[in-house]
Amino acid sequence: MALVSGYHHLTMSTHGVQEDYDFYTRALGLYSVKRTVLFDGVLPVYHLYYGSRHGDASTIITTFPFKKPGIFGRRGTNQTRTIMQAIPVGAAEFWLDRLNKRGIPAVKGERFGLTRVMFAHPCGIPHELVENPDDPRKPIVNEAQGTTAQVAIKGIYGGAVAVMDAGPMEEFLDIGMQFRREGTDPNGSMWIVPQDDGLRSVIELVTDRDSPQGTWTLAGGTVHHLAFNTGNEENQIALKARLEGMGYTDVSEQKDRMYFKSMYMRSPGGAMFELAWTVPEGWAKDEPADAIGKSLVFPPWFADRRAEMEAGLEAASF
Secondary structure: OOOOOOEEEEEEEEOOHHHHHHHHHHHOOOEEEEEEEOOOOOOOOEEEEEEOOOOOOOOEEEEEEOOOOOOEOOOOEOEEEEEEEEEOOOOHHHHHHHHHHOOOOOEEEEEOOEEEEEEEOOOOOEEEEEEOOOOOOOOOOOHHHOOOOOOOOOEEEEEEEEEOOHHHHHHHHHHHOOOEEEEEEOOEEEEEOOOOOOOOOEEEEEEOOOOOEOOOOOOEOEEEEEEEEOOOHHHHHHHHHHHHHOOOOOEOOOEEOOOEEEEEEEOOOOOEEEEEEEOOOHHHHOOOHHHOOOOEOOOHHHHHHHHHHHHHOOOOOO
16 A cells, blocks of 8 residues: 655745745735744744645645845756646646746646646746646636636646656655656656546656756755655654665654654655645644634744744745
8 A cells, every 4th residue: 555645745945035925826826825934943934835725735835935044055956856736738828828928937848748837936946837637636716816727726746856867766766655657758757656536746757967966955946845645644654664674764753844744855866755744733723724824823932032033034025
């Protein structure tokens, strides 16, 4: 039995907080799900979550805007390169027109037989909207932002990981994570992330021996990790034991992320993976369930530093 069922969320470090918020909520039509701060360390940096109205797992994109601390990274190989979200079949032309009219250069392309719209976050991270015919999820309709059920984003489709040597990464995805190879092309391969209701999400590998090593730390302009949904703690612990038993011992202990519990590991191809499951209270742990993403919330361990951290955050209008 697969210990992973699709994606939980995708996380990246971006630049300015306002351009980040406007990009995801206004241009892409996602909802604000949570506004909090970086839980690790002491830097006053926002942690912003976007997705469906209720913050369903498999729809969540999260960002750390790093413009104010001035920490910027390098996109390259041995690193997750591209964020991919699913859209309904036939929606590509709508997004091509919408994004270009908003000053976000976008082009249409194809890989593994699927039409996709390719563009970039304002900080430069490549994004794609992929027409996925096997995605049963309902679109994330946001009437206030002009998206309808015929065109709206459905959630995460996957991530593209650039690797210098595909062999070790393919072995890890196959034997370790129990993903299934679905296709290959001259640039790499596509792997299906296990799901109960058909093809929904993937990892695409891209062989890149020419680019420099990408940044692995939290640094603006780079993808930090891909998070996979184990559904519960039992599966999370079982997958950690499975990976460690195979020799993949770089799996962290469980970390409390308030709304979910996480373990992290560096994959053989360099990309950071997270194993996550949502706690019963979910996003309503510190906000009313019908008002998530409306206020700035802090974890209990920052309670005595809230005023200091708020003063250090980049100014933004939400």
